[in-house]
Amino acid sequence: MPEVIWKQGAENDLLQIFGELEERSEEAGVRFVGKLDFTLGNLRAHPEMAPMFEKPVRRLVIGSTGYGLFYSIEARGIIVHALTHLSRNPERIRERIRRLLRFD
Numbered sequence: 001m002p003e004v005i006w007k008q009g010a011e012n013d014l015l016q017i018f019g020e021l022e023e024r025s026e027e028a029g030v031r032f033v034g035k036l037d038f039t040l041g042n043l044r045a046h047p048e049m050a051p052m053f054e055k056p057v058r059r060l061v062i063g064s065t066g067y068g069l070f071y072s073i074e075a076r077g078i079i080v081h082a083l084t085h086l087s088r089n090p091e092r093i094r095e096r097i098r099r100l101l102r103f104d
Contacts, residue, residue, distance in 0.1 A: 001044040001045060002044060002047055002073070002077040002078050003076070003077035003078070004040055004043070004044060004077060004078045004080060005076065005077045005078065005079050005080065006080045007079065007080060007081050007082075007100070009081065009082060009100060010070075010080040010081055010082050010083055013082055013083040013084060014036075014083050017029075017032065017067065017083060017085075018032065018033065032062075032065060032067075035062055035063045035065055036062055036069075038063070039060065039062050039063065039069065040069075043060060043069075043071070043078060044078065047073050047078055048073065050069075050071075053070060053094075053097065054094050054097045054098065056072045056073075057070050057071065057072050057081060057097050057101070058070070058071055058072065058073075061086065062083075066085055066086055066087060067083060067084065067085050067086065068083070068084060068085075068086045068093075069082075069083050070082040070083070070084070070093075070097055081097060081100045081101070082096060082097060082100060084096075
């Protein structure tokens with residue numbers, strides 16, 4: 001199974017999301033991370049399971065959380081570029097992904 005490699009921006013996204021969820025409700029961040037871990041397990045087993053979002057990046061919805069994981073598949077593994085709530089403007093998400101890919 002391929003390794004999951006988190007880019008710095010994606011790690012920052014996760015920390016911010018965790019903090020925001022914990023502020024709203026005790027243990028909400030922990031529940032989210034549990035759902036994320038389950039999703040990452042499925043992703044490692046089936047890296048191409050998510051639809052293409054902005055080539056070469058795919059978007060995988062994290063259960064019923066409303067968050068999306070944006071990743072690409074490379075020889076070194078599954079590269080996680082961003083984690084964001086999908087209620088955001090899709091074009092702004094695309095702009096962010098394009099910007100992240102330019103700096104890889």
